[in-house]
């Protein structure tokens with residue numbers, strides 16, 4: 507998006523909106539203080555990158571819909587570019603912005619820059635994307651190529667005479683009601699540099715990623731990269747991660763941990779493309795039919811007081827750090843949906859608020875998948891959690 511904006515214009519005005527809907531404690535789409543902290547660090551670094559090129563990033567604390575038309579008029583902007591998300595709440599914001607711009611006859615150009623594969627490069631039209639992940643992956647891997655990365659721009663011409671604005675503090679964003687970040691809760695720092703460093707550390711020859719996993723049962727989780735927060739915000743692009751892993755593979759040989767990481771990137775694309783294919787109906791097709799449980803059970807699950815030792819440990823870890831390894835997410839979600847029998851959407855909304863790596867398509871897509879599946883784990887007495895735990899061989903929280 508940036509490369510095209512630079513190529514097609516005399517000058518550009520980069521802008522980031524801190525949308526108040528994400529910081530309102532009563533909002534369905536609120537962000538935890540840990541995620542907001544990661545976001546602030548990431549935006550600060552993006553700003554520094556623009557500053558190094560003699561420009562800046564315009565910071566606005568407000569709704570994009572309320573400000574975009576004024577900005578266009580004030581700075582004589584001819585076209586607006588943005589990265590489009592795929593889930594309903596986000597596409598609604600895009601549509602609102604598009605409406606405002608339409609009224610002043612300015613085009614909003616959509617980019618989908620968060621995926622490994624461009625949608626045009628997939629071996630099928632969006633409407634024919636296989637709904638089964640393994641088919642999607644097999645065909646895509648066989649028939650499509652992952653494009654190479656763009657070089658970072660070395661020079662940018664910025665719109666002159668702009669009041670660039672201050673980065674808000676956590677207290678500004680939460681209107682003085684900012685929860686305290688506990689000591690030790692922040693393990694991963696936001697921003698491109700930290701993401702690049704994390705990836706480089708991961709792929710160093712002495713990193714544990716080179717320990718080979720011999721059988722699925724010896725370590726069901728595979729390798730945990732913890733790359734998701736940077737991928738989620740766009741500090742690292744999936745394409746760059748892909749090519750960096752491929753280079754490491756070339757150098758040090760293949761191992762199951764590389765394969766697992768690449769598998770994750772395919773899953774990420776799959777959920778995004780599922781939303782692209784089905785739109786809002788992707789989620790609407792999965793309704794909780796059995797939600798007769800009292801709210802107190804849901805609250806106990808959130809607090810990590812269900813009585814299941816593993817679920818409780820993972821739920822506390824989530825609240826304390828904003829992060830869970832994949833198997834912890836699967837376990838906690840499965841327990842809520844199939845044992846407590848609570849509406850999966852309530853669980854997905856809670857994860858949305860808590861996860862530092864929250865990504866609409868990955869979160870809601872995985873929750874939907876769990877709500878739809880696992881029927882094979884049912885015995886005649888209902889969902890068999892012990893059998894399920896045994897099959898997954900889920901490790902205890904360290």
Ligand SMILES: Cc1cc2nc3c(=O)[nH]c(=O)nc-3n(C[C@H](O)[C@H](O)[C@H](O)COP(=O)(O)OP(=O)(O)OC[C@H]3O[C@@H](n4cnc5c(N)ncnc54)[C@H](O)[C@@H]3O)c2cc1C
Pocket residue numbers: 729730731732733734735737738766767769770771773774775777830831832833835836839857861863864865866868869870872873876
């Ligand atoms: C209920 C539930 C909710 C989830 N919510 C999110 C979310 O909001 N954001 C998010 O990024 N992931 C989500 N995931 C997917 C997955 O659990 C995380 O991506 C993963 O745990 C992140 O840790 P990692 O970076 O160490 O992953 P790794 O195993 O090292 O994988 C590498 C990368 O691949 C991607 N990836 C891996 N598994 C998946 C998957 N199942 N679906 C989509 N992408 C995947 C991630 O970007 C990840 O960083 C969710 C999974 C479940 C079961």
